[in-house]
Amino acid sequence: MERDLFTRFQPDADALVARLSRNIDDAMLEHIALNDPVGSFVAVYLEELREIRDDGIAPKWPWESMEAVEFATYEDPDSVTGAWHGVRGHWARAFAAALLLRAYGDDEIASTCTGVYYPRLMTLLESLRSLDAGLEIEAMASLAWLVLRIHERDSEDSERIYFGLGILDLAVRCRNFDCDASIVALCEWLVTEEKRLFQYRHRYRGESYRECSQNWLLRADDPLNSERWVRLGARLAASTRTGRSGDAARSIGRLLSGEARPNADAGSNVV
Incomplete structure (x- = not known):
């Protein structure tokens, strides 16, 4: 049933990353890279993030900047002050969250994951809702792809229901669905x-x-x-x-x- 159902949402691994990339500038990428917990690899991470942004897809796994990207999703653009308050902060956070969810669909990344990924889904949903930029179709496509990937790995995985709820939230408020x-x-x-x-x-x-x-x-x-x-x-x-x-x-x-x-x-x- 999962394949028949989620195929209706046009599964596409990179649809959301590609669409978000159009609105991501170098300053946003640097903001994400600066979340490097060590502080020594910002330039390396920035170059990798540029490659992702410019190509509209994530590179061959594993990619080195993943930890910095994850830390970037912990920020709350509605609470911080300065340049990353509000819209620009939400674009950067949505991009980071979309990258992490895209990574989770890759077997090599998933095999090293010791936690859960659905909290990053909530981060993504909140930023997309705040931006109100008409990205629901692409977000549904990427989440549908992820549900099917999770199901292929483990049909009993409890995270599937959260991504299904994410698709529902997007579908209900999508003006073009x-x-x-x-x-x-x-x-x-x-x-x-x-x-x-x-x-x-x-x-x-x-x-x-x-x-x-x-x-x-x-x-x-x-x-x-x-x-x-x-x-x-x-x-x-x-x-x-x-x-x-x-x-x-x-x-x-x-x-x-x-x-x-x-x-x-x-x-x-x-x-």
Whole structure:
């Protein structure tokens, strides 16, 4: 089902990196490179980032500037002062986050990953929302590619649901995405996936339903920065999108925000 569903979003590994690259200047790349934790390789990292920006694709893995790129995603452009406050900061952060997610789709990078990547997804979504630059189609394409890559490696991977939620957030607010059936199908997949994670947690970890949050998703996976996902749910719940897709997205939003409660042993219908 995953391939049939996510193929509807035109999977493309480099679509978002290529589109973001058009708006990234050398000063933004230097800002990212300066996150080098050692401080000795800024020039090397800057050259590598220029190559990525100019070609619109990431180079052969592994690439050396990955750690600096990751540190760049920790910044909050809405909180800092100076040149990287606001729009320019969000362009730089979105570019960095898109690069990391693109890297995660590569087997060589993923095999060395000891953490999780979905927090970088939230960073990307927040910057794209702040920029409001019409990048939703490219972002959905890149995330759809990533979901399929994760599924090929491990069909039980719990991170898939977060990237599915990211696609839903983008699809609902995309002015140029009119495929209601795809959004409804995505919402149905999200419910099924959350149910699978929930049942795994309580069957194999031996935890009772009362021992964890009753919020949909939070009860199944204890995500990092859970309050940011709850806020995403509130935004979905407040969506003004019409039709069945709007109804389905709002149902997911109410579950994720805690406004509605899932069944104790399953999910909940979304339409």
